[in-house]
Amino acid sequence: MAGIYVHIPFCRKACHYCDFHFSTSLKTKDNVLNGIQLEALQRKESLADQEIKTIYLGGGTPSLLKSNELKDILNAIYVHYSVSPKPEITLEANPEDITDAVVKNWIKLGINRLSIGVQSFNEDILSWMNRSHNSTQAALSVKIAQDAGISNISIDLIYGVPHRTHADWMNELKSAVDLNTPHISAYCLTIEPETVFGKKAVKGEVLASPNSASSVEFITLVDNLKDAGIHFYEVSNFSKFGFESRHNSNYWNRADYIGLGPGAHSFIDGTRSWNVSNNALYATGLKKGTLISQSETLSNIDNYNEYIMTNLRRREGINPKLITAHYGVTLSQSFKDILTRYEASKDLLIAENSIKLTQNGFLLADRIASDLFLTHD
Amino acid sequence: MQDVIFLWRASDRLTVSLLRMKNIRNFCIIAHIDHGKSTLADRLLQTTGTISDRDLQEQTLDDMDIERERGITIKSHAIQMPYKFEGEDYILNLIDTPGHVDFSYEVSRSIAACEGALLIVDATQGIEAQTISNLYLALEHDLEIIPVLNKMDLASADPEGVTDQIVDLIGGSPDDIIPASGKTGMGVEAILKAVIDRVPAPKGDPKAPLQAMIFDSVFNSFRGIIAYVRVLNGTINKRDIIQFVNTKADYIADEIGILGLEMQPKKQLSAGDVGYIISGIKIAKEVKVGDTVTLKDNPCEDVVQGFEDVKPMVFAGIYPVDTDEYEELRFSLEKLQLNDASLVYEPESSMALGFGFRCGFLGMLHMEIIQERLEREFNMTVITTVPNVSYKAYMKKGEMIELHNPSDMPDLSRIDYLEEPYISAQIITKSEYVGSIMSLAIEKRGEIKNQVYLTADRVELSFDMPLGEIVFDFYDKLKSVSRGYASFDYQRTGFRVSKLVKLDILLNGDPVDALSALIHSDNAHNLGKRICKKLKELIPRQQFMIALQAAIGAKIISRETISAVRKDVTAKCYGGDISRKRKLLEKQKKGKKRMRQVGNVEVPQAAFLAVLKLDN
Numbered sequence A: 001m002a003g004i005y006v007h008i009p010f011c012r013k014a015c016h017y018c019d020f021h022f023s024t025s026l027k028t029k030d031n032v033l034n035g036i037q038l039e040a041l042q043r044k045e046s047l048a049d050q051e052i053k054t055i056y057l058g059g060g061t062p063s064l065l066k067s068n069e070l071k072d073i074l075n076a077i078y079v080h081y082s083v084s085p086k087p088e089i090t091l092e093a094n095p096e097d098i099t100d101a102v103v104k105n106w107i108k109l110g111i112n113r114l115s116i117g118v119q120s121f122n123e124d125i126l127s128w129m130n131r132s133h134n135s136t137q138a139a140l141s142v143k144i145a146q147d148a149g150i151s152n153i154s155i156d157l158i159y160g161v162p163h164r165t166h167a168d169w170m171n172e173l174k175s176a177v178d179l180n181t182p183h184i185s186a187y188c189l190t191i192e193p194e195t196v197f198g199k200k201a202v203k204g205e206v207l208a209s210p211n212s213a214s215s216v217e218f219i220t221l222v223d224n225l226k227d228a229g230i231h232f233y234e235v236s237n238f239s240k241f242g243f244e245s246r247h248n249s250n251y252w253n254r255a256d257y258i259g260l261g262p263g264a265h266s267f268i269d270g271t272r273s274w275n276v277s278n279n280a281l282y283a284t285g286l287k288k289g290t291l292i293s294q295s296e297t298l299s300n301i302d303n304y305n306e307y308i309m310t311n312l313r314r315r316e317g318i319n320p321k322l323i324t325a326h327y328g329v330t331l332s333q334s335f336k337d338i339l340t341r342y343e344a345s346k347d348l349l350i351a352e353n354s355i356k357l358t359q360n361g362f363l364l365a366d367r368i369a370s371d372l373f374l375t376h377d
Numbered sequence B: 001m002q003d004v005i006f007l008w009r010a011s012d013r014l015t016v017s018l019l020r021m022k023n024i025r026n027f028c029i030i031a032h033i034d035h036g037k038s039t040l041a042d043r044l045l046q047t048t049g050t051i052s053d054r055d056l057q058e059q060t061l062d063d064m065d066i067e068r069e070r071g072i073t074i075k076s077h078a079i080q081m082p083y084k085f086e087g088e089d090y091i092l093n094l095i096d097t098p099g100h101v102d103f104s105y106e107v108s109r110s111i112a113a114c115e116g117a118l119l120i121v122d123a124t125q126g127i128e129a130q131t132i133s134n135l136y137l138a139l140e141h142d143l144e145i146i147p148v149l150n151k152m153d154l155a156s157a158d159p160e161g162v163t164d165q166i167v168d169l170i171g172g173s174p175d176d177i178i179p180a181s182g183k184t185g186m187g188v189e190a191i192l193k194a195v196i197d198r199v200p201a202p203k204g205d206p207k208a209p210l211q212a213m214i215f216d217s218v219f220n221s222f223r224g225i226i227a228y229v230r231v232l233n234g235t236i237n238k239r240d241i242i243q244f245v246n247t248k249a250d251y252i253a254d255e256i257g258i259l260g261l262e263m264q265p266k267k268q269l270s271a272g273d274v275g276y277i278i279s280g281i282k283i284a285k286e287v288k289v290g291d292t293v294t295l296k297d298n299p300c301e302d303v304v305q306g307f308e309d310v311k312p313m314v315f316a317g318i319y320p321v322d323t324d325e326y327e328e329l330r331f332s333l334e335k336l337q338l339n340d341a342s343l344v345y346e347p348e349s350s351m352a353l354g355f356g357f358r359c360g361f362l363g364m365l366h367m368e369i370i371q372e373r374l375e376r377e378f379n380m381t382v383i384t385t386v387p388n389v390s391y392k393a394y395m396k397k398g399e400m401i402e403l404h405n406p407s408d409m410p411d412l413s414r415i416d417y418l419e420e421p422y423i424s425a426q427i428i429t430k431s432e433y434v435g436s437i438m439s440l441a442i443e444k445r446g447e448i449k450n451q452v453y454l455t456a457d458r459v460e461l462s463f464d465m466p467l468g469e470i471v472f473d474f475y476d477k478l479k480s481v482s483r484g485y486a487s488f489d490y491q492r493t494g495f496r497v498s499k500l501v502k503l504d505i506l507l508n509g510d511p512v513d514a515l516s517a518l519i520h521s522d523n524a525h526n527l528g529k530r531i532c533k534k535l536k537e538l539i540p541r542q543q544f545m546i547a548l549q550a551a552i553g554a555k556i557i558s559r560e561t562i563s564a565v566r567k568d569v570t571a572k573c574y575g576g577d578i579s580r581k582r583k584l585l586e587k588q589k590k591g592k593k594r595m596r597q598v599g600n601v602e603v604p605q606a607a608f609l610a611v612l613k614l615d616n
Helices: A029-042 A067-080 A100-108 A123-128 A135-148 A166-178 A196-202 A211-227 A246-252 A279-287 A300-311 A320-327 A336-344 A365-371 B002-018 B037-047 B065-070 B101-112 B129-140 B159-170 B188-198 B323-339 B364-378 B431-443 B467-471 B474-481 B521-538 B578-593 B605-613
Strands: A002-008 A051-059 A082-093 A113-119 A153-159 A183-188 A231-234 A237-239 A256-260 A265-268 A271-275 A293-297 A348-350 A355-357 B024-031 B078-085 B088-095 B116-122 B144-150 B211-220 B224-233 B235-237 B241-244 B249-252 B255-259 B263-266 B268-270 B274-278 B292-295 B314-320 B344-350 B354-361 B382-384 B391-395 B400-403 B415-430 B447-455 B458-466 B486-498 B500-507 B517-520 B546-552 B555-562 B596-598 B601-603
Touching: A002 A067, A002 A246, A029 A067, A029 A256, A029 A279, A051 A067, A051 A246, A067 A082, A067 A100, A082 A246, A100 A135, A113 A135, A123 A135, A135 A153, A153 A166, A153 A211, A166 A211, A183 A211, A211 A231, A211 A237, A246 A300, A265 B578, A271 B578, A300 A320, A300 A365, A300 B578, A336 A348, A336 A365, A365 B578, B024 B037, B024 B129, B024 B188, B037 B078, B037 B088, B037 B116, B037 B188, B078 B188, B078 B255, B088 B188, B101 B129, B101 B211, B101 B364, B116 B129, B116 B159, B116 B188, B129 B144, B129 B159, B129 B415, B129 B486, B144 B159, B144 B188, B159 B447, B224 B268, B255 B268, B314 B323, B314 B344, B314 B364, B323 B344, B323 B354, B323 B364, B354 B364, B364 B382, B382 B605, B415 B431, B415 B467, B431 B447, B431 B458, B431 B474, B458 B467, B458 B486, B467 B474, B467 B486, B467 B517, B474 B486, B500 B521, B517 B521, B521 B546, B521 B555, B521 B605, B601 B605
Parallel strands: A002 A051, A002 A256, A051 A082, A082 A113, A113 A153, A153 A183, B024 B088, B024 B116, B116 B144
Antiparallel strands: A183 A237, A231 A237, A256 A265, A265 A271, A271 A293, A348 A355, B078 B088, B211 B224, B211 B292, B224 B274, B235 B268, B241 B249, B241 B292, B255 B263, B255 B274, B314 B354, B314 B382, B344 B354, B391 B400, B391 B415, B415 B458, B415 B486, B447 B458, B500 B517, B500 B546, B546 B555, B596 B601
């Protein structure tokens, strides 16, 4: 059980909130795509015995690639790895790239799941975030994809947008639910320093929505989607039962994965590595036969901390028995006070086989995870 | 091997024959921080051949790391320099003196061990307050003063102006002042000549009963305590049974000797000599600076005048950050006390901080040094609480209680009145800063006593003020209002009746003992307000609301609220996010580990010293 992620580091323009690795210059595109195929070849031994059950084409904006470019990448993966007969193959797509013909081509390539970057159905918010699509495209693109034959669709939403009224958020949720996709990812707007918003925030031109407002939006989100049969399963992910993202769940299950492309991360056999986040360096390196990357081997404490961090965010929570068996840590002994404190504040539900966050607790997931961390000294 | 032993003995005989008292000169250096004392001292060592150029480490006399970094001498040191002058062999004993007011008693003992003093004044800066008070001490002990104008190589030197200041202070002729530069070596031979010509040879009777004064001691982990002594009368031989008069303890002088660049063992020291005694003592407390050393079988009639049991002036709690490290902290303090007898401590416990120690220090610098040494030499991470001075509570029933800790404050209904220690303070500054320094002094409850123009633009201001006021951010403020052009010195003058109150700080309604302070009631409201504001900045938001209150008794005088964290979760946690996010949360966890849980509030260490940093 393993997954492959492919990072396509190109976008038409920069969204004001995004700090992922991408370039708006397509100069290095051919070299990078070539590099990705070389990397797939170079690393084939590392997942030699494993069946690839999920492939995820993310970015950046992979939907700006032409069909044959996508085909070359998928071919390289199929040639060098043992892909399972029924893989989940997700493509991240921007609404403006979606047409009936394009989607039909994607289907031919084996792509069976789309993650569409809708973000909002509100014209003002879309342009404020510097998105390439408008509100009409936001909804229409989903319908086009569905009509063309892909029903396994996730849409991205952003909440915590400053100055948005509660009524507006309710409208956004209604528009999303009306599209009848089996999966929704909803991300709280985060002002990252190396973004346009980050720079404006320093000057006081953009102020993040107060936490109290985004907390209310989160609660509304969980409740409204639940009413529509779309259930919370991770802090930012909601789905109809059975439509959870298999690829992302793999990360949280600590299964192996390879990340191809500039800046992509891999996790194989307890070692994490990450490729250089520079398109030119990545491409020229591979051309010369070298993958420029760094790596770290996780200690038992690192593994434990990551398990806590990723799994506290999930519906199922963390499993104390599994933690004792895998990491040799007995939570009830090592973190008695902390567990008691968060149980008392109604942020944690503690049972014999699971420790889960409550709905309010999910809003403090990072703080609580950090409190349950072990340190190296 | 035989030859070597023979040589040693020959040199001993040589020493005895040549070192007649008339060829010994004992002198110290009086100078302000950064007036170039250490550099000039190094030049003396070089010129006399005591140290080779190759061995000359910068600032040889200051050998503790902290001393070298801060450019100040904390402990005094001594060094013997042989010097041939006009065909005769001389022994010049240079006794270095600490350069900070916290250690003024040690300065006085160093001065008492000498017959002369070099008064080193930076020709670009002029005389500073600390220099003047040490100069007065030297004059009280009838020391011959040799004024030296240092840093004459600098273009900004003002020899005429500074010469006038010196002549005004000590009289004499401007011609007696030696122009010098530690940097270029200018004037060094003239200084050595002046030491020989002008400093009197020691007086004293080598045949009288032994009378020696301890002017310093150091701890050596192999040899135990090494007492530095000046022999005033009589003679001490190796293996003599000696007695320390004030501690009434007897020891065998296992090893005696003189202080070259390294210790040089000798068989005998006699009147006029400066040297050391090792007698296997393990605890610094047993060797008190200022104590008299004599022979058990033939004791001297009189002790050396001026002995004082040094009393701590500033008290603060020191607690291990990790409560498991209490025993380690105790061990570290024990070790520190071995070579710093002026540090006192006793166990105390705090509701907020658990088990720790109430420590007494000579002053604020001493407190900082101890804290730094705990961290550097013993790898201890500690929380230091707000320091306070020692107050006296006179009870209605007639007894007096000394308060070293706000929590010692008895119930007000039982107290007749309270007293706080006062100092007489001198500040020397440029005339343009007089106004702002006066305002600062008044704000600190000072009373201006005198104002003297040393030159047209240098003024000496004298104040009476409460010692407790200099504990709270006085130095920093003085530095900022004077842009660094002010020097400060003080002497304790006794106690005065004062309206003191205990200011409590409450977190979510519970008083935090480690944040309490004893302060003058006139300042209470203002200080309470500022402390609450500062704590609001320092205490991170937590998942519940925190109420911060300042109170005197049951009366709340100020309140601030730290709102709750409602949300602390990042949006994305996929394959490429996990590593960075884990590291971020690990860092947060480490930061929290350094915080102290008070009730259910996590309080960072800095908060416990908030009261000292109100303006930062």
